Amino acid sequence: IVEEEAKSLPMELSEKGGVENNGFVQNEAFDDKETNTSSQEEMPKTCIVDVDPAATEELALKPYAGMPKEVLLKFSSQARYRVTREILFWLIIAAAIVLVCATIAIIALSPKCLDWWQASPIYQIYPRSFKDSNMDGNGDLKGIQEKLDHIMYLNIKTIWITSFYKSPLKDLGYGAEDFYDIDPMFGSMSDFENLLSAIHDRGLKVIMDLIPNHTSDKHRWFQLSRNRTGKYTDYYIWQDCTQAAGLVTPPNNWVSVFGNSSWQFDDVRKQCYFHQFGKDEPDLNFRSLAVQQEIHDIIKFWLGKGIDGFSFSALKFLLEATHLRDEPQVNKSQNPESITAYSQLYHDYTTTQVGMHDIIRSFRQTMNQFSSEPGRYRFMGSDGHEDIEATMMYYGTTFIQEADFPFNFNLINMKNLSGNSIFEAVNLWMKNMPAGKWPNWAVGSPNAARISSRIGKEYVNVMNMLLLTLPGTPVTYYGEEIGMENIVSENVSKEHINSDPVVTFPEKSPMQWDGEVNAGFTEGNSSWLPVNSDYQSVNVEIQMTWSNSTLNLYRELTLLRNSELPIHRGWMCYVWNDSNVFVYVRELDGLDRVFMMVLNFGQESTIDLKAIVPSLPSEAIIRLSTNFSNAGKAVNTKLIKTEMGEGLVLEYKTAKPVHTMEAFQGNCFVAEKACYSSAFNLLYVNC
16 A cells, blocks of 8 residues: 555646655665665655745745846846836936926026126236336236236236237337237246236136237338338328428328327328327228238237237227318318317218228127137227217127127216216216126226326225126226325326327326335336335235225225125116215115115215115115225114215115116116026026
C-alpha cells in the first residue's frame, strides 16, 4: 500500500502544480548502498514538495536593494506603482507648462529695464582740469584713472570726458587736428586704453565728445584740400571771393558764431573757405558722401576701442544752404556793412538745413552696429537748439531713432532764479518731450558759470537736490558736487580763438581735491589755471569728514535716487510753485510710499501743502534735507517752512497718489511707466 501511495504522489503533486526543488539531489553513493532498484522511475533523484504558487510569486517579487532589471520591471509594472508614477509624471509636465507660461507672462508684462545711461547720473570731466599725473600743470588721462574711486564714491557709473583729440587746443580743443589720436598734453593712446580698461573693470561706462562739423586748419584733410588734392578737394566749403588792397569781399553776409565774416581767404587755394566758428576751424562739406564716410569711420574706430557712447556737438551747423543768399537781418534798418555779431542775423541758411537729421540718423545707425551685444548698448547724445521744438527733433521719431536724448541746458540758461522760473524750465522740457522719451538735466557745463557764481553758493545744495530728484538722467559737471566757484577773472589765463575774440576759463579751474598746495591737483610748481583761493575749505578731502557738507548731501541724494523706485523711474507731478518754492512729488503705481520735494529758490517761505493736496497725511517725515540735522524729523504738512536755498525730501504714505487725482492730471509726467506688485515684489506695465 505504501509503495503504491509513493508511486502516485508525484502525479498528484504534478496535478496540483507542485514545485520541483533541486536542492535535495541524492548522492549516487547513497543510492548504491540503500536500494537495489536501478530504475530512475522507481527512485527519482529529486524530492517533490507541495508549495503555494501565489505565496512563492509574492516572495520572489518583493523589491530589494540591487535587484536585477528583470525583477525591477516586474515590480514596476504593478498597478500601485505604475499609477503613482504616471501621476507624478503629469504633475511635472503641468508644473513645467505653468512655469513656462508664468515666465512668458512676466516677460510680456515686465517694463523695459532702464539702460545704463538712464540708471546712473553722468559725471562730466574737463580733462585738463581734473587731475595732473605728470607734474606739468595740465590734467591728463592718467590723472582721471587715479581718481576713479571718487566717481565710485559718488555712486555714479557714467563718465563723460570732453574733447581730448590731438588739437591746437583752440576753442577748448574742439577743432581736431587728428580724430584718431590723443593730444600729447593728455597722454598717449596707451594711456587711453589703460583708462578705458580701468573704467570698465569698475563697472563704469564712458562717453566722449565728437564735433563732426569742423576740423582744425592743421588737419591733414584741410592741407590736402587747399592744394586741391584728389577727393579732398571738396572736403571743405570753398567759394570764390575777391581780395583787393588786403580787403576780402566775401560771397555773402554770413557771420561766424564768434563774430565777423564766416569766410576766410586762403592764400594757397586763392578761394575763401567757410567757418561757422573760428577762422582756424574750417567747416567740413557734409554734402560730400566721402566726408560723411570719414565721420562714420571715426565713430567705428572709437567704438571699436570700447567706448560706450558719444556726445555729438554742433550738429545744427552740419549743412548750409547751397544758394548762398544773404541771411535776413534782425534789425532791417541796420546798415548791412556794420553787421559783425552773430546775434544780428537770423540764421535761416546756416543752421538746421534739410537733410541734417538724415545725417544724424546715419550716425545712429552706425552706432547701432556696435549695440547688438547684450549689455553693450552705445549711447548717443547730442547738443540742442535754442528753439525747444527744434531740440525735440533730435530725439528722432517713433520709428526712426536719433539721439537717446539731446542734452538739456534749460536750468543753466535761466535768466533769473525763483520757484516759478525753475518750474518753467522743467515744464518746458517735459511738456514738449515726445511720449516715451527720456529726459535729462544739467546745472553746470564747461561753457557756463558754476552754480555758486551764477546764482549764489547758498543755492548749490538745493540745485543738486533738484537735479537728482527730477525724472531722467542728471548730468553733473566736475566740482559741482563740492560747490566749487569760478575763479576771479583777473587770475584767468586767456586764449585767442580769432584775432580779436578772447575766451576766458573761470569755470574750468583745477579740481580741488585737498587742502595741500595746488589743492592736490598737481604736484608740480603750478597749474595751467590758478586754483580757486577757497580750496582749503572747499575740497573733497575735508568735505568727506563733514556730515553736513555739500559732498555728503550729493552722495546721499545719489543713494536715494538709486534705491527708491519712485525717484528712479516713477511719476513726477507738479504740486505748487510760486516766487519762492517749487514743490513736486515722485510716486509709483502700486507703492503707497511717496516722496515730495519742497525746494526753496527764493526767500524764506511757509506753505500749507495739505490745503493744496487734501489727501496728504497730517505729518510727513523728512527723508533728506539740505540741513542734515533735520533728517528724520516729522513735519506738519499744513505748515511747512523753508529757508532761503533750503530743500526738503519728504516721505509719506498714501492710498491716493497725486497722479490719480483729476485736479493734477495736466501736471503729471512719466517716461518709462511701471507699476509695482507688492505680492510678487516685481514691476509690471499694465497698471
